[in-house]
Structure formats: structure tokens, C-alpha cells
Amino acid sequence: MVISLSHLKKYYKVHQKEPGFMGSLRSLVHRKYQTVKAVDDISFSIAEGELVGFIGPNGAGKTTTLKCLSGLLYPTSGIVSVLGFTPFDRKNAYLKQIALVMGQKNQLWWDLPAQETFLLNKEIYEIEDVQYKKTLRDLVELLDVEALLKVQVRKLSLGERMKMELIAALIHSPRVLFLDEPTIGLDVVMQKNMRDFIREYNARKKSTILLTSHYMEDVKQLAQRVIIIDHGRILYDGKLEALVKKFAKHKVLSIVLDEYVTPDKLEAVGDLVEYNFPKAVIRVPRSASNVAAAQLLEKFPVDDLNIEEPDIEDIIRDVFTQKK
Amino acid sequence: MRYFRIFFLHFQQAFALRSRSMVWFLISLFNPVLFYIFWAGAYHEKGNIFTSWNLSNVAVYYILLVIAGSLLIVHIEEDVAHWDIQEGGLSRYILKPFPYIWLKFFEELPWRLIQGAFGIITFVVFRILLGDFLSVSLPLSIVILAVCIWIFAYLLSFFYKMILGISALWITDYSGLQQISEVVIVIFAGLLMPLEFLPDTVRQIATALPFSYIIYYPLVALQGKLNIVDMLRVIGIQSLWIIGLHFLFQLLWKKGVKLFTGIGQ
Numbered sequence: 001m002v003i004s005l006s007h008l009k010k011y012y013k014v015h016q017k018e019p020g021f022m023g024s025l026r027s028l029v030h031r032k033y034q035t036v037k038a039v040d041d042i043s044f045s046i047a048e049g050e051l052v053g054f055i056g057p058n059g060a061g062k063t064t065t066l067k068c069l070s071g072l073l074y075p076t077s078g079i080v081s082v083l084g085f086t087p088f089d090r091k092n093a094y095l096k097q098i099a100l101v102m103g104q105k106n107q108l109w110w111d112l113p114a115q116e117t118f119l120l121n122k123e124i125y126e127i128e129d130v131q132y133k134k135t136l137r138d139l140v141e142l143l144d145v146e147a148l149l150k151v152q153v154r155k156l157s158l159g160e161r162m163k164m165e166l167i168a169a170l171i172h173s174p175r176v177l178f179l180d181e182p183t184i185g186l187d188v189v190m191q192k193n194m195r196d197f198i199r200e201y202n203a204r205k206k207s208t209i210l211l212t213s214h215y216m217e218d219v220k221q222l223a224q225r226v227i228i229i230d231h232g233r234i235l236y237d238g239k240l241e242a243l244v245k246k247f248a249k250h251k252v253l254s255i256v257l258d259e260y261v262t263p264d265k266l267e268a269v270g271d272l273v274e275y276n277f278p279k280a281v282i283r284v285p286r287s288a289s290n291v292a293a294a295q296l297l298e299k300f301p302v303d304d305l306n307i308e309e310p311d312i313e314d315i316i317r318d319v320f321t322q323k324k
Numbered sequence: 325m326r327y328f329r330i331f332f333l334h335f336q337q338a339f340a341l342r343s344r345s346m347v348w349f350l351i352s353l354f355n356p357v358l359f360y361i362f363w364a365g366a367y368h369e370k371g372n373i374f375t376s377w378n379l380s381n382v383a384v385y386y387i388l389l390v391i392a393g394s395l396l397i398v399h400i401e402e403d404v405a406h407w408d409i410q411e412g413g414l415s416r417y418i419l420k421p422f423p424y425i426w427l428k429f430f431e432e433l434p435w436r437l438i439q440g441a442f443g444i445i446t447f448v449v450f451r452i453l454l455g456d457f458l459s460v461s462l463p464l465s466i467v468i469l470a471v472c473i474w475i476f477a478y479l480l481s482f483f484y485k486m487i488l489g490i491s492a493l494w495i496t497d498y499s500g501l502q503q504i505s506e507v508v509i510v511i512f513a514g515l516l517m518p519l520e521f522l523p524d525t526v527r528q529i530a531t532a533l534p535f536s537y538i539i540y541y542p543l544v545a546l547q548g549k550l551n552i553v554d555m556l557r558v559i560g561i562q563s564l565w566i567i568g569l570h571f572l573f574q575l576l577w578k579k580g581v582k583l584f585t586g587i588g589q
Contacts, residue, residue, distance in 0.1 A: 072419060092421035120334075124421065
């Protein structure tokens, strides 16, 4: 396993102050602390070449986990191993094989063209000239940024800057890539470009990628396996399709009617989620979906009927809601 | 060669922002000029106030102070404390296979060299305008030792400011500490006036602290006010301070970096 994580915990002590002036005075004498469990006893492992989606709401512990895995943070306890190294030892041999990319956080020199930062990274990572030129050429081609190499970074758009950030982060061809919200703030076209790039990079380089994102589309498009985390604990770790089967207790029947039917009649079949004649959406228990579909076809003037899985966003929202 | 290439890449970045360097240089220029005007008035009124310092010596001290203030007073501490630690920028440094302290060294050095170059140009202009009033003639051995003192002064200044910067790993409101440090440096480094002008007790404190070895001794070394033995003694004390501060930095860094939470990143 390239990444292996066992019983990882990362706790923070946070100072708590009572409101008002008296609260300030009291905190001078007696400071109160609260322990925040950012990551609370999580374990998983990732094999070489896997592209795993790591999802959860704000404050779930995604970024903290990524920071522990990359070596940025010291865990409170637990065993972390990446490529056989303990990340927070931050050995040069380890750092040369990984990259942590955080959306909208830049390492590029603002007042110089991005290629100067690439050259700096070449020196820092001690990349041979031939290897550097080859990797740069590949990345430039994949991201289609040839024309931007000599442009001052401050003159680039957000999406163009993000592409350059990726080149700077990948110029040393890392074997393990931690991507934290790589598409955040980008427009839909640029999000798609970024997804295409990540997919292609994973396929070409066989890099192991752990990706966090708020956009389910990123995870749906890229990851076969997802890890769902909330309140520092793992709620699910497995295939995306299995997640649907495990947590989706309903199916969605979308129908198009020939004639108007009163909503109360449709409600007799299931939970009427949406009705805008001639279209209607009915949610039914998963086990009863076939019976409900037959009932609709038999008793109503149905022109078209589709049985669909609920949106992955809805399923995940349900997972979080049930947990709470 | 790798280190030179890293330095030159950083130099390009600093050079691209040379107008910002010019603004900062002007700040380093104004204070010594004002102090000189003050002392020129006092000398004019009272004659030679300090027997070993005539007005020409005072003028040379302050014009060299313009160079030393730009070249030797490192300003990396706010970068480290505010941008790297408090705003989380440290994340992008500590995952690089290159020591953080040396990346900061290569980031800062070009700024000092560019501003120092402005200082040297200013010195040359004043030398042309004022002629022998600003003359300094030194034997080569003294010049070589003086250059060593200036290099060591830079290293001393750099390590001190790095320690000040990483104090933000423990202190939430770092700016208060920075302000205190500024005041202490102004008094004890010789930025206000040559240490001879200060009362004995203050002078003794100043020589016991590292700050006089950053500004005052480099200045008087270049004025020919120190003999070879004195200069070697200064280099020895500077070396001890550099080793001590470097050791202290490593110790604090090792402990402090575990407290870094990468907030904001």
C-alpha cells in the first residue's frame, strides 16, 4: 500500500473566552480550553495508482487528514505511512515524491512569469535538465498553456494561474498527489478542464491521488472509490456505486403524463417530490420501486417513465443527516 | 552552483520589484541624514564635542549608516511571522526538500543587496559632492577584515530576525515583540549615534548584546577606528553570536514547527 493510515487522531486545544469585559478578566486568571477533534481515529489505506475522492462537509477533517498525510501536521496519535515514510519526519527523499496542492493557494512568484517558479522548483527538487524539460513539455501540452509561459503571473486569470500552480506542484513528477479542492473558485469550463487533466495525469503517470472537493461532480467524474468523513470520523469507504446501494433507501420515478391527474392520486403511489404537469417526480422505497412503476403504468395515463437512482449529492446529504 | 542558481532566481524576483526597494531605501536614507543635520548643528555650536570624533567622522558614520541600514538590517521577521506562520504560507515551504531557513535566506539577500547598492550609489554621490570631507583611506588588510565583519554582521542580523519571526509560532500578537525589538536595535546597534556618544552604562550593555555587532562595529571598522586585533576580536564575538543564534533557531524551529497548524492554508 502506498498510503496507510491507522487510528489517526489530530486534536487541537482551543481557548474559549466568556463574552464581555469580565470574560476577558476571567480568562486572564483561568483560561478555559476545549479539545477539538479534527480527526478522530480514522484508518484507511490506498494502493498505488488509485484515485480516491475524500469528501465531507466543512470542518469534517478532510484537509487536516491531507495535512497529516503530506507531513505538514504532526498527528496527536496514530500511525501514518506514505511510500514507506513517516510523513512528518519530512525527509527529503519523501518530499521529493509527494505534492500537496491546495486550491487558490499559490507558490508562484506574482511578478515574474510562472516558468521562473518552475525553474526554482527544478533546483529545489534537484531535477535533471533532460527530465525537467520532458516533464514541463508534457504538462504544458496536457494543460495547453504554451502561450502563457512567458506571461507575468499577475496577468493570468484564476484558471490559468491554477494550471500553472499544478505545473509547479507536479514538475518533480510526484508519485503521490494530495489535491485539496483543486477546482474551487473555477468556472464550470475550467472545472471540467481541471478534471480532465487530473484523470489523464493519473492514467499516464500512475500516480496515487487523494482528492478532496466540495463539488460532487469532481468526485463522480474522477474517483471510483470514495471516503466520506464527518466530524473527524469515517462514515463510508468504498466504491461510489456501492455507496448508492448502501445508503439510497429510495428510488426516483420520473413520469410524463398524457392527461392531468390530481396530485393526491399520485401521492397514493409514493412521495410526490415535484409535479409540474405533464412532468412528475415520485420517490418510492427502493424495494417497492417495481410495484410502484407497474401501478403507475396500469392506473395512470403515463406517456413515459424512468426509474432512477437519487442524486449522489442527495445520498451523501442523507448520510450526513442520518449521522447527526 | 545549485545555491547560486536559487539565489539568482530570487534576485530576479527582488529586481522586478526594484521600485519597492527604492521606497524602503529612502526610509533608510532619511534617518541618518536627519541625525547628521542634528550633530552638524551641535558641532557648529559647541566645536568638537567628542575628542575622537570630528564632524567629518560623524558625517562618514552616518553616510555609511545609510549603506549598513539598507544592507545589514534584515527585514524577514514580518514575512516569517505574519505571512508564513499566521497566514499559513509556511505550508508551501516546509513540504519542499530544502531547509526553510535557507529558502528565507535566499529570499531576503537580494533585497538587501539591491537596497545596499542604492546606499553605495548614495555614498559615491555624496563623496563626489563633499570631496575630502568624506574621505576614508584604509590599508588592504583592514578592508578585508572589514568586509568579513560586514558578512558576519549580515548573518547575525539574519539569524536574529529569523528567531524573532518564528516566535509567532508561540505568540499570537507578534507585532508587540517586533516593536520592542526595533526600539532595542535602534538604541543598542548604533542606529541613533555612535556608541561613544552614549553614557558608559548604556555602552557596556550595547557591547554585551549582539546588536552593536550588526551595525556599529561594521561601521567603525570601515572608518579605520579599529586595529587588526580589535577587528579579529569583533569577528570572534560575531562568530560566537552566529553559532549561538543558529543553534537557538534550530532548537526553537524543531519544537515550534510541531505547533504549526497551517491555518488559512
